[in-house]
Amino acid sequence: MPERSMKDLQQEVDTYISQFKEGYFSPLAMLARMSEEVGELAREVNHQFGEKPKKASEEENSIELELGDILFITICFANSLGIDLTEAHDKVMKKFNTRDADRWTKIHTDSD
Template sequence: MGDVINLSEQKTIQQLQNEVDAYIGQFKEGYFSPLAMVARLTEEMGELAREINHHYGEKPKKSSETDKSIEEELGDVLFVMICFANSLGIDLQTAHDHVMEKFNSRDKDRWTKKGEGE
């Protein structure tokens, strides 16, 4: 059997990817296809948008709607994103590092930094 997972410890992105992979790996079906993953990600983003709209927008919840938290919906988005990356063999830390390099070089002067122009 697999290792016991401590759900309260700090985890690296690689640990998150490994944890999701171990979970999905126990099922014969494995990961969904890339197209199905995009559909699931879109679905989860819609649920997140709905929660944001309920909390910060003009659309209050109906009394019949269950109360889900923004945290829970972000967790669902993260899980599907990790599944998607894993299914395509993408290391999310490497993907993150590429994006941060882009923001730190191409976009370094795009916005006013705190302390400038005050």
Template sequence: MEWTKGGRKVEKRTMNSMQKEVDDYISQFKEGYFHPLSMLARMTEEVGELAREVNHQFGEKPKKAEEKENSIEMELGDILFITMCFANSLDIQLDDAFQKVMEKYNTRDKDRWTRQES
């Protein structure tokens, strides 16, 4: 399946295909995946970098002139990558995890928020 982004066709990927792509990438290296605590630290670093970008864009803290350009999009991509690394290392399929989480939200929180009128 394809979709268009900026006038170019992009193949739609599944969560499984993205996890496999990450695994193929990591498998090139002898070191392999980091240990879970190291990955949690890495994830925390990436979330901090996202927070910094959001603060620069929407908060009161402007970027310093010497700071490199970055984007919320790239930081979210980094978080997605490390999340996939974490999941792969623990043999977790993120599409299954996502389905379970959505089932939880659709039952536990079904009456928590004010619904939009149709």
């Protein structure tokens, strides 16, 4: 599959959601769904890296799938509010590159 931009992903999700009469959920419902998905990610991370192994009866899942679920609901949330996630990302990176420019220890290469 060819590489796709965030705009492509937002359009793909919108095309998918647009086929249903219900459309996007309300912002509060999406926030609840997002919280639920983050909880599922936390559970997977705890199973893989923490001290709590899965029970034999628990379904197999993965961090990758949970991150995919979070990405999907994030795109739904943004689409429903008319937010361009590429622009949002650019604004956040500008903030990190200015406000936090000297916050962390940078790795220097020979060309520095």
